[in-house]
Amino acid sequence: MTNVLSAVLFRLPEVIVLVVGLVLIGTRATGPRRSLGLIGCASLLVSTVLGTAYAYLLPYVVTTLDLPLASPVVSLLALPGVVTGVVGVALLIAAVCVRAPQQIPAGPPPARAR
Numbered sequence: 694m695t696n697v698l699s700a701v702l703f704r705l706p707e708v709i710v711l712v713v714g715l716v717l718i719g720t721r722a723t724g725p726r727r728s729l730g731l732i733g734c735a736s737l738l739v740s741t742v743l744g745t746a747y748a749y750l751l752p753y754v755v756t757t758l759d760l761p762l763a764s765p766v767v768s769l770l771a772l773p774g775v776v777t778g779v780v781g782v783a784l785l786i787a788a789v790c791v792r793a794p795q796q797i798p799a800g801p802p803p804a805r806a807r
Contacts, residue, residue, distance in 0.1 A: 697749055704745045711738045718788075726788045733784030736777050743774035 711734050718730035747770060760766055 700745050700749050704741055707741050708738065711741065722788070725791050729784050729788035729791060733781045733788055736781030736784060738781075740774050740778035740781055743777060747771055747774055 714734045715731060715738070718727060718734060722730050751767070751770070754760070754770065755762060755764075755767065758766070
């Protein structure tokens with residue numbers, strides 16, 4: 694139980710930042726920036742949860758299956774968390790780099806004919 698609590702507490706600041714990021718992006722961004730940002734933050738949140746589960750379950754998997762820590766199976770178990778993290782970062786970078794929709798400035802009102 695202490696192992697779970699320490700893993701969750703270790704990741705808690707990251708979860709808080711990602712949830713705040715989801716709220717800020719959802720309320721302040723528009724267009725494709727919003728979509729990419731929300732999916733990117735959600736992907737990083739999933740990666741954090743998977744990483745926490747991996748850290749908690751790794752000792753049990755290694756001892757139950759009698760695997761060495763350098764086993765390919767152990768590496769494959771970490772793959773989903775790594776992939777979702779990379780995708781999340783890539784989507785956040787794309788959200789920052791995507792151009793905002795162009796706003797056409799309002800010109801002076803048309804002159805009245807006399």
